[in-house]
Amino acid sequence: MAKDQTVFLCQSCGADYPRAYGKCPACGAWNSFVEHRVRKQPTAGGALQFASAGKVPRLLKDVDATQEQRIDTSSEELNRVLGGGLVAGSLVLIGGEPGIGKSTLVLQVAIRMRGKRVLYVSGEESERQLKLRAERIGKMESTCYILAETALEEIFTHITNVQPDLVIIDSIQTIAATAADAAMGSISQVRECSAALLQFAKNSNIPIFLIGHITKEGSIAGPKLLEHIVDTVLQFEGDRHYMYRILRAHKNRFGSTDELAIFEMQHDGLREVSNPSELLLSQNNDGLSGIAIAAMIEGVRPFLVEVQALVSTAAYGTPQRSATGFDARRMNMLLAVLEKRAGFKLPQKDVFLNIAGGLRVNDPAVDLAVLAAVLSSNLDIALPRNIALAGEVGLSGEIRPVNRIEQRIAEAERLGFHKIIIPDGNFSKLTGKRHQIEVVGAGKVEEVFRILFGNE
Ligand code: TYD
Numbered sequence: 001m002a003k004d005q006t007v008f009l010c011q012s013c014g015a016d017y018p019r020a021y022g023k024c025p026a027c028g029a030w031n032s033f034v035e036h037r038v039r040k041q042p043t044a045g046g047a048l049q050f051a052s053a054g055k056v057p058r059l060l061k062d063v064d065a066t067q068e069q070r071i072d073t074s075s076e077e078l079n080r081v082l083g084g085g086l087v088a089g090s091l092v093l094i095g096g097e098p099g100i101g102k103s104t105l106v107l108q109v110a111i112r113m114r115g116k117r118v119l120y121v122s123g124e125e126s127e128r129q130l131k132l133r134a135e136r137i138g139k140m141e142s143t144c145y146i147l148a149e150t151a152l153e154e155i156f157t158h159i160t161n162v163q164p165d166l167v168i169i170d171s172i173q174t175i176a177a178t179a180a181d182a183a184m185g186s187i188s189q190v191r192e193c194s195a196a197l198l199q200f201a202k203n204s205n206i207p208i209f210l211i212g213h214i215t216k217e218g219s220i221a222g223p224k225l226l227e228h229i230v231d232t233v234l235q236f237e238g239d240r241h242y243m244y245r246i247l248r249a250h251k252n253r254f255g256s257t258d259e260l261a262i263f264e265m266q267h268d269g270l271r272e273v274s275n276p277s278e279l280l281l282s283q284n285n286d287g288l289s290g291i292a293i294a295a296m297i298e299g300v301r302p303f304l305v306e307v308q309a310l311v312s313t314a315a316y317g318t319p320q321r322s323a324t325g326f327d328a329r330r331m332n333m334l335l336a337v338l339e340k341r342a343g344f345k346l347p348q349k350d351v352f353l354n355i356a357g358g359l360r361v362n363d364p365a366v367d368l369a370v371l372a373a374v375l376s377s378n379l380d381i382a383l384p385r386n387i388a389l390a391g392e393v394g395l396s397g398e399i400r401p402v403n404r405i406e407q408r409i410a411e412a413e414r415l416g417f418h419k420i421i422i423p424d425g426n427f428s429k430l431t432g433k434r435h436q437i438e439v440v441g442a443g444k445v446e447e448v449f450r451i452l453f454g455n456e
């Protein structure tokens with residue numbers, strides 16, 4: 001009879017020790033240890049049936065990596081973010097805030113994978129709820145089994161019976177191994193279950209999608225450790241008040257983490273958006289002041305995005321400054337540059353900044369459009385709608401070069417813009433390629449204002 005063993009688990013980072021500490025030696029958290037009993041028997045009975053017999057080391061040069069199996073998920077965008085399809089035997093974590101659309105995304109995959117057997121295990125929704133949702137999404141192309149179950153051991157038994165090509169676990173926080181003597185969703189359960197699932201995926205070569213809810217702070221609930229266990233971490237994000245969602249690879253053992261996909265949530269599921277700029281540019285606001293268009297890059301994709309600013313006289317003593325979708329500290333820095341370098345008097349002004357469509361941007365190349373939008377609103381002069389901007393602004397008002405300038409120019413050109421203002425540092429290095437669009441270089445913010453507003 002195997003004896004139970006006791007370990008102490010840090011609830012903040014998941015590290016384990018034979019005894020508890022006041023302060024976790026791994027992450028420094030205080031009083032974070034909880035006793036955890038581990039049975040010496042293997043936790044996941046079902047997984048063992050797939051265990052391969054003794055492995056032997058192989059010469060690296062003899063390993064054949066060319067025929068790595070990629071499974072078509074039926075979604076071109078998802079395939080791309082995964083690095084060209086789903087790798088057999090991989091464990092893929094899809095993280096996101098509750099309600100963002102994770103279940104919809106995986107259910108869509110589950111019913112659209114032509115000719116495949118899929119087992120969708122849900123600890124969150126009933127069979128009936130899943131059926132209703134599947135009916136909204138549409139045609140059934142696959143053989144999809146639904147299982148409402150939360151016990152890991154049971155799940156493994158059913159997987160063995162169904163023999164699926166893909167397993168979906170929705171979500172890691174709602175399943176529990178009875179062998180791990182801890183509450184569902186606790187760090188020891190998450191750790192135990194995900195380790196068992198990983199072992200199962202590797203031994204059986206069946207890929208698994210694992211859903212994980214993330215907390216407000218943006219980390220996958222509790223377990224940062226989950227990110228280390230799985231092969232791939234995809235993050236599903238977006239503003240709930242807007243319809244589009246961004247799927248980003250944070251970690252990928254089988255591809256690049258630069259890829260990103262955009263979906264639009266519709267009444268009948270998620271639609272792939274292959275042309276993001278068209279979604280992000282609002283159409284009929286000709287002649288409105290305070291709007292500038294930035295040619296930005298997210299991941300590896302160029303988009304044009306609308307930056308909106310509202311500058312008004314402060315009603316109370318202290319002016320308000322607020323930014324949505326843009327770093328507020330960076331906005332304050334840019335406003336300081338405006339005052340200091342370009343002589344604009346903003347101290348008695350409220351400044352509100354918004355990135356249209358609820359997008360959050362981090363690309364420094366958006367700086368120039370932020371300044372242009374603020375000035376346009378301050379002067380109450382609309383910018384011509386066919387001008388795009390790309391450039392990072394430094395503290396002395398210099399415009400610093402940005403990456404992938406050719407892609408930005410090409411995107412603006414493709415969308416029919418007539419002019420794009422870019423940093424001198426990029427302009428001087430442009431290869432001889434002729435552009436339809438007029439490309440203008442600028443070295444200082446003052447020059448940009450002259451281009452945009454003439455000599456006012
Ligand atoms: P869901 O996939 O349940 O989110 P998560 O699993 O990440 O918690 O999606 C929830 C939202 O999506 C819900 O508010 C309803 C909406 N929705 C649509 O707008 N259209 C649809 O076709 C579906 C299935 C859901």
Ligand code: MG
Pocket residue numbers: 102103104124170
């Ligand atoms: Mg869900």
